[in-house]
Amino acid sequence: MPYPNEVAALDALSEWVSHRVRHGGADGERLSTMGVTPTRHTTLTGTVALVTGASSGIGAATASILSHFGADVVLVARRKDRLDAVAAGVEAGGGSALALECDIADTGEAPAAVDKAVAQFGRVDTLVNNAGIMLLGSALDSPLEEWERMVALNVLGTLRVTHARLPHLVRAAEDSPRGVADLVMISSTAGRVARPGAGAYALTKFGIAAFAESLRQELIARRVRVSIVEPGTVDTELVTHLRDDMREAARSQVASIEQLQPEDVADEVAHIVTRDRRVAVNEILVRAGKQTW
Ligand code: NDP
Numbered sequence: 001m002p003y004p005n006e007v008a009a010l011d012a013l014s015e016w017v018s019h020r021v022r023h024g025g026a027d028g029e030r031l032s033t034m035g036v037t038p039t040r041h042t043t044l045t046g047t048v049a050l051v052t053g054a055s056s057g058i059g060a061a062t063a064s065i066l067s068h069f070g071a072d073v074v075l076v077a078r079r080k081d082r083l084d085a086v087a088a089g090v091e092a093g094g095g096s097a098l099a100l101e102c103d104i105a106d107t108g109e110a111p112a113a114v115d116k117a118v119a120q121f122g123r124v125d126t127l128v129n130n131a132g133i134m135l136l137g138s139a140l141d142s143p144l145e146e147w148e149r150m151v152a153l154n155v156l157g158t159l160r161v162t163h164a165r166l167p168h169l170v171r172a173a174e175d176s177p178r179g180v181a182d183l184v185m186i187s188s189t190a191g192r193v194a195r196p197g198a199g200a201y202a203l204t205k206f207g208i209a210a211f212a213e214s215l216r217q218e219l220i221a222r223r224v225r226v227s228i229v230e231p232g233t234v235d236t237e238l239v240t241h242l243r244d245d246m247r248e249a250a251r252s253q254v255a256s257i258e259q260l261q262p263e264d265v266a267d268e269v270a271h272i273v274t275r276d277r278r279v280a281v282n283e284i285l286v287r288a289g290k291q292t293w
Pocket of ligand 1: 056058059076077078079082102105130131134187232235237238262
């Protein structure tokens with residue numbers, strides 16, 4: 001069963017999409033009368049998007065929004081029941097989804113998942129590397145195992161999925177009517193500023209940003225756009241994995257502000273991948289409205 005806040009998120013998502021469709025059209029007409037050519041958005045119909053960490057939070061919302069824009073979606077994570085719930089929501093909305101149970105921190109599983117996705121849908125146009133874990137605590141108190149888990153998932157897992165997926169993105173860019181493919185990394189404000197208690201997490205996100213920038217330059221000629229999205233604090237299950245004292249500290253830090261919702265971040269991913277091929281939005285930093293850090 002989806003969590004109650006995910007049901008609310010899916011309702012909000014439907015409302016958001018119909019708002020965009022309604023207001024996008026009206027704004028386009030008004031701009032034309034003012035002599036401005038509205039920015040063209042591409043539909044994702046006929047494309048396939050693979051989203052890691054799609055069983056909850058930002059990944060689940062991203063998969064749903066990309067489906068609303070027409071993509072067939074491949075949902076990757078470990079909790080099959082939660083993936084099935086997200087897939088059921090996509091299918092109830094008229095979309096097509098494949099739920100793949102996969103531990104991307106496991107050496108062999110990520111390439112196998114990509115193979116299954118390609119076998120089912122024949123292509124992959126968009127990869128959203130979203131799966132991640134955040135374990136906080138002072139360096140003196142943190143078990144080494146926590147640092148290793150973050151590196152295994154946030155860095156090595158991302159590298160594995162990306163490595164397995166790059167040839168498919170290049171091929172998709174060559175034969176897609178859109179003329180581009182997209183690789184989006186979900187980083188963090190912690191990928192821009194390192195703070196006490198978050199050193200190893202920041203290391204993983206700074207590293208992903210460097211990797212993305214290098215790939216961006218390499219893949220321009222192959223028409224694969226590479227982007228990073230850096231969310232501030234988002235209301236998801238991310239903090240549930242923290243040790244008790246850290247979880248309480250994280251919750252009290254955000255108690256007085258309204259956090260971002262997962263669909264706020266998914267909205268930014270959708271913005272990136274629906275741009276016309278002449279546009280490359282390479283980086284989006286999106287904080288909660290009252291977030292000072
Ligand atoms: P969630 O905990 O809700 O989502 C994390 C996702 O990663 C889940 O779907 C989880 O699924 C998946 N995952 C975890 N381990 C593995 C694994 N070994 N193999 C495959 N999938 C895995 O948190 P968020 O939605 O917040 O996190 C998504 C991303 O956003 C992360 O990269 C995080 O660092 C980033 N982020 C989050 C912020 C926030 O405030 N929430 C702020 C900035 C960035 P399952 O357990 O089923 O495998």
